[in-house]
Amino acid sequence: MSTLVAPSRRPAEASDARSIAERAPKRGRSPERIAASLTLVAIVAAAIVALADSGISIPSMVESWGNAERFFARVGPISFPEPAQLLYLTALTIGLVLCGTLLAAVISVPVAYLAASNTTPGPGWRAFGRFVTVLTRAIPDVVLAMVFVLMFSLGSLPGILAIGIHSIGMISKLFADAIEQIDEGPRLAIRAAGGSKWQEFTSGILPQVLPSWVATVLHRNDINLRGSVVLGYVGVVGLGMEMSFAFKSLNYSLGLGIALVMFALCIVMEVVSSVVRSAMLGVAPTGRGLGDRLVRRVRRSRSGSSSGLDTPPSSAARPAGTPSSAARPATSLEAALRRPWDALRIRNTVWGWVALAVVVGSVLICNIQWADLITFWAKVPAIAVQFWPPDFGNYDAATMFGAMGQTIGIALAATLLAIVVSVLVGSLAARNVAPNGTVRASMRFLLVVIRGIPEVILAIVLIVITGLGAQAGTLALAFGGIGLAGKLIADSFEEVKSGPERALRATGASRSQVYASATLPQGMRALIGHSFYLLDTNIRAATILGIVGGGGIGYYLLNAGQGSNYQVVTAIVLMILVTVLVVEGLAMWMRRVFR
Amino acid sequence: MNETTPAAPDVVIDVEGLTKEFGSTVALRDAALRVERGEIVVLLGLSGSGKSTLLRHLDGLDTPTSGSVRVLGQEVPRLQGRRLRALRSRIGFVFQQFELVPSLTVLENVLTGALAELRGPRLGLWSYPKRLKLTALGHLDRVGLLDRAYQRADTLSGGQQQRVAIARALMQDPEILLADEPVASLDPESSEQVMALIREIAMDAGLTVVCSLHQVDLALSWGDRIVGLRHGEVVLDTPAEGLSKAEVMEIYGRVATATAELEAIERELVDELGAADAAAPEHSAAPEPLVAAGPNRTR
Amino acid sequence: MKLSTKTWPALAAAAMLAVGLAACASPSTADDSAAGDSGAKFAVDENTLVFGVVPDSVDTETNYQPLMDYIAAETGKTVEYHESTDYAALIEAAVAGKIDVASFSGFTYVTATNNGAAITPISSIITEEGQEPGYYSQAIVPKGSDITDLAGFAGKKVCFVDPSSTSGYLFPSYNLLNEGIDPKTGVTPVFAGKHDVSVTKTGEGVECEAGFAEDSEVAKSDKVEVIAETMVPGAPIVVSDTLPEELKTQLTEILGEVTVDEIVESGVESADSDAFRSVFFATLPVDDEYYDTIRDICEKTEAEQCQG
Structure with missing residues (x-):
């Protein structure tokens, strides 16, 4: 460092304040930051107006609460499908979701490679990668399923493809983010040693991003499990379809029974995710979800009962090998070729085979019509023609743009409501903010429950207490948004550096002061990111708005799909795509400016 | 802040029989430390020797498994809530990794040192009174970074960030300054500046300083008194003056040229807690004269 | 049932949520839940x-x-x-x-x-x-199929729309029952999800050898022929x-x-x-x-x- 302080300089401590104030630099703000701040303020203001406009009225909801009670009274005791059928459906759902997620993961690798700024071959490729990312996200999975049902045999393949292609959006985005965050050192070293691009990727990048990639895929798998409900509405098999049939025939008790099974599955999946993650990454889980906590508890009890040393497995293995290889002559190098079967290796191998078995089992149970993958090409032109050119059908452009505007309004209002509540709930669900474990656990549980409630039930409860319309739509989206944003916010807050928090605690700052001065500023960027992600999700959330008669573009999309007016579907998807692109652009700008 | 320390006017830190266990790991074993007002003490030891744990106990950031920790006349482990925060506000703490909030400006980071005298959460420069802003600017001037007041903290070099952290501690107008390996993450030149700065400020304000270090040379040249820790036990407690590096190294069972090796080991044993165990083979490999050499603690 | 141990927390959760909703929705409690029974x-x-x-x-x-x-x-x-x-x-x-x-x-x-x-x-x-008022629920077969009436649907793979569809399931079921065919066991039911898909799949004759759909969708296809129809009330x-x-x-x-x-x-x-x-x-x-x-x-x- 060149400039130097002179610690020796000893300004009179009492040197008059004025002169310090004068010598202090003027506070500079970049015009871009001001512009971004103003944009943000404008968006929030628009959201407030939209919220006021949605006509949410607490008194009338209170008045109508009896309707909800009468509805629940009619639901009666929860029932389940017959065990054999339930087992089959459950296995099928898991298989379908797993295949879909894996498909998305495989396709996402090259997409992410093109989209990441440090690996992309050029700006054109990067734009292409990013576009694929946004496009796959913007096309609702329901629409994809609609198309694939026409191209493929009814059954699992349309579902797998719909889940798979829609998931590419999120997975490739997070994959690319992970690539951009790697330490460039190892990659540089491989290049310096004469390695090829391909080798740079496999040896320099892959090992670094693998843990994050695995976490992403497992997270998406969880989302897809819940999402398979939606696909049920367009005839994609599994628990989701069974549930949608039950709700359609007003058999709420069976529908709720299936919803409970799915909820239990999601929890089991979360536990499994956590186990797999910790096994694959070889690190103790950082402790976010239920599963992580379980794993940690098991580990603790195990380590407590064993030698009592919390020695990492790698160092346990080392003392056995190191001295011998150093001391013995070359012949024993041959022996050293064989990696010893220590506990770690056995565990990893077993896990590997289990994983493989699960994947193979998934593919088998899905009973995929492989031949379709060859024959469907013949159908593509005929189907493609039905989707082109985009057209508004019987509706005029004003109606459609009005509906798009309505969707944006509801999305903004719902996002605002959800974020306000999520910041509160999410903060209290973060280990470093919650006053105690009980608060944190109950908030986490609340978030899981919110995510586990079926959309249809939520919609119906809201309709009977608020009536049809935007009010129910806004509340439904906001409610669902809390489940998503609350979890993301809690995770992000838990991931902030704990040092500054500790430093402030050491100055005697109170809990709320530490939160405001250390946790919040560090989590702000993530918070902005999550808010825009939620807005994006809400704009795309067609199904629930359609159900509650909340208006908006989603109704027209579903209706056009149901009525097979595919040109209208194309037109609406394009409108949504443009909107989502704008939101994505805003989000990227904000994240850059408010670093 | 008030100057009274009712029980023992001169002794500001009095630790006795302090033991701290993390699960099955013993981080501190029956440690004792008495520091009088105005003393500049170095805690010397490898990573995992318990220096940081000891410092954290002084500020109530850790609670002891057993033993007594009296600071400024108060039994720290018994304090909670408001009274604990009041005590902490009288003690400055400087961390190895600086622990500034990266996205806030330098000035706001310094201002967070004054949170204890304010009520309620603060976010943004506008939320602090002008009087405090002027004080904060004064402290920034003192550490030579007035011109960086409105930059984001993460745009500064390591040495600069540590000086901001010192300014933050000064905001508390502390009576005691605790520093946990304040220069371990810095290059030699910055290290020297930061250490000199801490010493000067301490002398000027009559601060009591307890600073942990792992570099023997630096400790000897900088501190008034050296307290050596090893595997959670105090193995040395002597004035720095007249103590030679060789003597210290001998206590640690090493030859004088082993500094590099010490640092290599240091690098390996990153994790403070895990390190205590992982160092075990090292421990058995070394001869055992040092325990006996410990001035007061033979077990 | 086996599931009960897994699902009880979810049940508890659902109950909790209901209570939670009740709590936040009724700060001043509404006894007048059955309000408005009297009059318009x-x-x-x-x-x-x-x-x-x-x-x-x-x-x-x-x-x-x-x-x-x-x-x-x-x-x-x-x-x-x-x-x-x-x-x-x-x-x-x-x-x-x-x-x-x-x-x-x-x-x-x-x-x-x-x-x-x-x-x-x-x-x-x-x-x-x-x-x-109303429209027709039509029974369809691929062009040239040797099925000529509803009775011929017995034992075949039959496309329905979905179990809640009036013209795509309920009327067809009724008609099949009248022919002495149980719609669940007397045929292999396939649920296509939508009317046009039912028509398409029947037209292809692979997944479904016969099917049911609404008249307007059937009219769009030239690959199927109608062998029976029933008026559905408007x-x-x-x-x-x-x-x-x-x-x-x-x-x-x-x-x-x-x-x-x-x-x-x-x-x-x-x-x-x-x-x-x-x-x-x-x-x-x-x-x-x-x-x-x-x-x-x-x-x-x-x-x-x-x-x-």
Whole structure:
């Protein structure tokens, strides 16, 4: 460092304040930051107006609460499908979701490679990668399923493809983010040693991003499990379809029974995710979800009962090998070729085979019509023609743009409501903010429950207490948004550096002061990111708005799909795509400016 | 802040029989430390020797498994809530990794040192009174970074960030300054500046300083008194003056040229807690004269 | 059952949520939950009529705004128009008294009344002059198939739409039962999800050797032929029984038998468009008895949704 302080300089401590104030630099703000701040303020203001406009009225909801009670009274005791059928459906759902997620993961690798700024071959490729990312996200999975049902045999393949292609959006985005965050050192070293691009990727990048990639895929798998409900509405098999049939025939008790099974599955999946993650990454889980906590508890009890040393497995293995290889002559190098079967290796191998078995089992149970993958090409032109050119059908452009505007309004209002509540709930669900474990656990549980409630039930409860319309739509989206944003916010807050928090605690700052001065500023960027992600999700959330008669573009999309007016579907998807692109652009700008 | 320390006017830190266990790991074993007002003490030891744990106990950031920790006349482990925060506000703490909030400006980071005298959460420069802003600017001037007041903290070099952290501690107008390996993450030149700065400020304000270090040379040249820790036990407690590096190294069972090796080991044993165990083979490999050499603690 | 150990936390969660919702929704507790039993009651207030719609026939791009304008002009009230994609949602809204006027399928009407909705049908929309309300559920086979009548469906792979579809499942089930074929076991049922998919898959003749769908979708395909058809009662426009008598009478008058030209004449210019004319020609009066066919089918097929 060149400039130097002179610690020796000893300004009179009492040197008059004025002169310090004068010598202090003027506070500079970049015009871009001001512009971004103003944009943000404008968006929030628009959201407030939209919220006021949605006509949410607490008194009338209170008045109508009896309707909800009468509805629940009619639901009666929860029932389940017959065990054999339930087992089959459950296995099928898991298989379908797993295949879909894996498909998305495989396709996402090259997409992410093109989209990441440090690996992309050029700006054109990067734009292409990013576009694929946004496009796959913007096309609702329901629409994809609609198309694939026409191209493929009814059954699992349309579902797998719909889940798979829609998931590419999120997975490739997070994959690319992970690539951009790697330490460039190892990659540089491989290049310096004469390695090829391909080798740079496999040896320099892959090992670094693998843990994050695995976490992403497992997270998406969880989302897809819940999402398979939606696909049920367009005839994609599994628990989701069974549930949608039950709700359609007003058999709420069976529908709720299936919803409970799915909820239990999601929890089991979360536990499994956590186990797999910790096994694959070889690190103790950082402790976010239920599963992580379980794993940690098991580990603790195990380590407590064993030698009592919390020695990492790698160092346990080392003392056995190191001295011998150093001391013995070359012949024993041959022996050293064989990696010893220590506990770690056995565990990893077993896990590997289990994983493989699960994947193979998934593919088998899905009973995929492989031949379709060859024959469907013949159908593509005929189907493609039905989707082109985009057209508004019987509706005029004003109606459609009005509906798009309505969707944006509801999305903004719902996002605002959800974020306000999520910041509160999410903060209290973060280990470093919650006053105690009980608060944190109950908030986490609340978030899981919110995510586990079926959309249809939520919609119906809201309709009977608020009536049809935007009010129910806004509340439904906001409610669902809390489940998503609350979890993301809690995770992000838990991931902030704990040092500054500790430093402030050491100055005697109170809990709320530490939160405001250390946790919040560090989590702000993530918070902005999550808010825009939620807005994006809400704009795309067609199904629930359609159900509650909340208006908006989603109704027209579903209706056009149901009525097979595919040109209208194309037109609406394009409108949504443009909107989502704008939101994505805003989000990227904000994240850059408010670093 | 008030100057009274009712029980023992001169002794500001009095630790006795302090033991701290993390699960099955013993981080501190029956440690004792008495520091009088105005003393500049170095805690010397490898990573995992318990220096940081000891410092954290002084500020109530850790609670002891057993033993007594009296600071400024108060039994720290018994304090909670408001009274604990009041005590902490009288003690400055400087961390190895600086622990500034990266996205806030330098000035706001310094201002967070004054949170204890304010009520309620603060976010943004506008939320602090002008009087405090002027004080904060004064402290920034003192550490030579007035011109960086409105930059984001993460745009500064390591040495600069540590000086901001010192300014933050000064905001508390502390009576005691605790520093946990304040220069371990810095290059030699910055290290020297930061250490000199801490010493000067301490002398000027009559601060009591307890600073942990792992570099023997630096400790000897900088501190008034050296307290050596090893595997959670105090193995040395002597004035720095007249103590030679060789003597210290001998206590640690090493030859004088082993500094590099010490640092290599240091690098390996990153994790403070895990390190205590992982160092075990090292421990058995070394001869055992040092325990006996410990001035007061033979077990 | 085995599941119980896994699901009880979820049950507890659902209960907790219900309690939570109750708690936050009723700060001052509402004992008057059954409010409004006495006298007339509106979904929102006396100056607003809520019109709920679920599109019935698949090729309808509902655009009933002119109809709303017409009702508003005639009654002098504000009309709130809500379109939903989900029958269950609208049925529950009707049961909860959250709609004043609605248009949904005949089957939905029967289901809603079975579940306690206080509504009365007044008319049904036709789209062309001379039409009778309603549409056809058609039994189809691939062109050139050797199946010639419904009896020939026995043991075949048969495409239905989905179990809640009137023309795509309930009427077909009824017709199959009349031929002595159990729709669940006497054929291999395949649920296509949508009418056009049912037609497509039947046309291909691979996944389905025969099928059922609504007439408008069948007409679009040249790969299938119709071997039988049944008239499905048209979708009613219903009014809530809790509206004041005179308003009900007025609505019955203005909506009971009205043509698009009369609507245009009454001063609603927006009705004079091709888009509206394509979905609306006139209304013809219908009454509760008109839907007895559906009740009969409910009884025969023991369809779940018919249970109140």
